[in-house]
Amino acid sequence: MDRIVIRGKSPLNGTIPISGAKNSALKLMAASLLTDGELLLENMPRLADARFMAHLLAHLGVEAEERAGNQLSLKAASLSGTTAPYDLVRKMRATFNVLGPLLAREGKAKVSLPGGCAIGARPVDLHLKAMEALGAEITLEEGYVLAQAPAGGLTGGHIVFPFVSVGATEHAMLAAVLARGTSRLENCAREPEIADLANCLNAMGAKVSGAGTGTITIEGVTSLNGTLWPVVADRIETGTYAMAAAAAGGDVTLTGVVPAHNQALWADLREAGVTVEEGETSVRIAREGPLKAVDMQTAPYPGFPTDLQAQFMALMCLAEGASVIRETIFENRFMHAPELTRLGARIDVRGNEAVVRGPAPLKGAPVMATDLRASVSLVIAGLAAAGETIVSRVYHLDRGFERLEEKLSACGADIRREKEQA
Numbered sequence: 001m002d003r004i005v006i007r008g009k010s011p012l013n014g015t016i017p018i019s020g021a022k023n024s025a026l027k028l029m030a031a032s033l034l035t036d037g038e039l040l041l042e043n044m045p046r047l048a049d050a051r052f053m054a055h056l057l058a059h060l061g062v063e064a065e066e067r068a069g070n071q072l073s074l075k076a077a078s079l080s081g082t083t084a085p086y087d088l089v090r091k092m093r094a095t096f097n098v099l100g101p102l103l104a105r106e107g108k109a110k111v112s113l114p115g116g117c118a119i120g121a122r123p124v125d126l127h128l129k130a131m132e133a134l135g136a137e138i139t140l141e142e143g144y145v146l147a148q149a150p151a152g153g154l155t156g157g158h159i160v161f162p163f164v165s166v167g168a169t170e171h172a173m174l175a176a177v178l179a180r181g182t183s184r185l186e187n188c189a190r191e192p193e194i195a196d197l198a199n200c201l202n203a204m205g206a207k208v209s210g211a212g213t214g215t216i217t218i219e220g221v222t223s224l225n226g227t228l229w230p231v232v233a234d235r236i237e238t239g240t241y242a243m244a245a246a247a248a249g250g251d252v253t254l255t256g257v258v259p260a261h262n263q264a265l266w267a268d269l270r271e272a273g274v275t276v277e278e279g280e281t282s283v284r285i286a287r288e289g290p291l292k293a294v295d296m297q298t299a300p301y302p303g304f305p306t307d308l309q310a311q312f313m314a315l316m317c318l319a320e321g322a323s324v325i326r327e328t329i330f331e332n333r334f335m336h337a338p339e340l341t342r343l344g345a346r347i348d349v350r351g352n353e354a355v356v357r358g359p360a361p362l363k364g365a366p367v368m369a370t371d372l373r374a375s376v377s378l379v380i381a382g383l384a385a386a387g388e389t390i391v392s393r394v395y396h397l398d399r400g401f402e403r404l405e406e407k408l409s410a411c412g413a414d415i416r417r418e419k420e421q422a
């Protein structure tokens with residue numbers, strides 16, 4: 001197993017190219033199940049999660065081929081099965097999103113329940129309600145969801161989500177595009193990844209309107225074609241490097257981004273004393289002076305993303321004053337707090353609220369993390385800490401950050417990957 005070793009206190013200066021969004025790419029990959037044409041994804045992030053999704057798709061009959069220039073070709077002339085087994089679903093929740101496309105194309109699906117994960121219980125009840133609203137019959141058997149479309153296929157339906165869910169909104173779209181008739185989805189998530197998926201589906205011949213707003217309307221079509229689609233920039237990777245630069249100090253330009261997708265973060269960083277200059281497809285982040293504490297609460301888009309909460313907490317450890325951070329999306333997403341404390345941070349967690357008191361003179365230590373965003377928050381803290389920080393369980397990082405140590409060391413960070421000693 002690998003680990004990341006950081007010697008902190010080097011400012012970051014230079015340019016960091018941002019990759020395509022993991023959380024968009026995974027759902028776009030699932031869309032390949034909807035067509036016998038080739039879906040050619042550009043700007044694909046090379047990540048463990050994408051490879052994992054490709055394994056599942058291959059199991060279902062999709063030919064996946066990585067091509068030069070970060071392209072991924074996906075083609076399923078016909079599907080070889082409609083079962084997504086436990087072993088190929090349990091490690092990553094996004095794999096559950098193959099259920100809708102399988103139902104839409106083949107009329108049935110058997111998909112293992114994804115189970116809970118470190119950041120919370122994460123049920124799939126809204127996903128299943130959406131499939132039922134499209135006419136599917138759902139039964140649960142031995143840890144599997146068995147879904148059966150009515151004779152003649154899925155039918156358009158009216159879905160009012162009781163609360164906002166990114167995955168359920170995407171999943172409903174992935175099924176409704178091939179349903180007979182019109183579907184109306186209300187109280188939808190508005191994340192940029194949802195608009196990215198809808199735009200790709202439309203390029204494949206679907207009729208989706210309203211994605212990116214609370215109400216999405218889908219007129220079902222009988223078939224979809226292949227297309228070429230560039231994955232939208234990763235706003236979470238963008239925000240992560242922005243906070244790395246703010247924590248370490250220096251002057252960094254992030255390229256290949258959509259600055260508008262991080263408005264909530266930019267507002268908080270500016271309030272904290274960080275320079276944020278938005279270009280058309282780039283953002284410049286610079287910090288020289290001290291950081292000021294800012295309160296923050298996570299919320300569905302366009303609010304502050306839960307996927308940047310851990311990184312923001314790491315940054316606030318360095319800021320003058322007390323910052324109150326409230327997590328409203330997942331019930332157990334403060335696991336980075338005790339690890340940050342090992343580096344010298346002062347954090348009190350009570351329920352879904354953390355109070356961070358700074359500035360803490362962070363000092364390097366061995367740390368480990370239990371999820372992807374938590375581990376990168378430890379890297380950020382390590383960049384600002386005196387001495388050596390060793391982050392174990394790097395497989396979490398590899399799920400969602402492409403060439404992390406390469407991107408950071410190109411800007412002057414002293415960071416390397418090494419094999420964990422037994």
Ligand code: EPZ
Pocket residue numbers: 023024026093094120121122123124125126127128164165166167168189305306307329330331372373400
């Ligand atoms: C997506 O997860 C992302 N994952 C998450 O990123 C992200 O944190 C989350 O959206 C919120 O932005 C992917 O896109 C692959 P939700 P998702 O459905 O779709 C509850 C990362 O680090 N809920 O919007 O699973 C749920 O438990 C990951 O990259 C139900 O109760 O999130 C949560 O409390 C982590 N029933 C809330 O809704 C359901 O059927 C929002 O979850 C579905 C969700």
